[in-house]
Amino acid sequence: MEKTFAIIKPDAFAAGSAGKILARIYAEGFKVVGLKKLYLSKVEAEGFYAVHSERPFFGELTDFMSSGPCVVMALEADNAISKWRDLMGATNPAEAADGTLRKEFGSNIGENATHGSDAPETAAFELGYFFNGLELL
Numbered sequence: 001m002e003k004t005f006a007i008i009k010p011d012a013f014a015a016g017s018a019g020k021i022l023a024r025i026y027a028e029g030f031k032v033v034g035l036k037k038l039y040l041s042k043v044e045a046e047g048f049y050a051v052h053s054e055r056p057f058f059g060e061l062t063d064f065m066s067s068g069p070c071v072v073m074a075l076e077a078d079n080a081i082s083k084w085r086d087l088m089g090a091t092n093p094a095e096a097a098d099g100t101l102r103k104e105f106g107s108n109i110g111e112n113a114t115h116g117s118d119a120p121e122t123a124a125f126e127l128g129y130f131f132n133g134l135e136l137l
Contacts, residue, residue, distance in 0.1 A: 004080040005126035007115035010068035034074030042066045
């Protein structure tokens with residue numbers, strides 16, 4: 001079993017979609033081994049997205065991610081990283097396939113409802129950023 005990291009972003013949380021997204025996660029066969037509702041500070045969002053610090057969208061991204069509550073999760077499944085990315089859909093909801101979370105719950109490329117790790121190394125960093133080993137069941 002592989003673990004990956006996922007976020008239900010502030011836009012989806014504010015829209016009342018967190019429960020629907022979580023239900024889809026379970027329906028798709030993921031095991032939720034860690035879950036927290038958080039309100040990221042700007043500094044915490046900047047630390048999490050530090051890999052993008054030189055990109056032009058960094059300020060907008062970290063402002064958005066610190067704009068309201070979100071849900072962070074550790075998910076487990078066979079091929080969890082690719083499975084979660086497939087369920088999320090393309091970064092831009094307008095380009096996401098029908099039936100994906102971003103198509104259903106995202107509104108634009110910046111407010112796209114969910115986040116997910118893109119590789120095992122990324123998942124290890126992201127899981128460690130939000131969860132200690134004793135919190136993953």
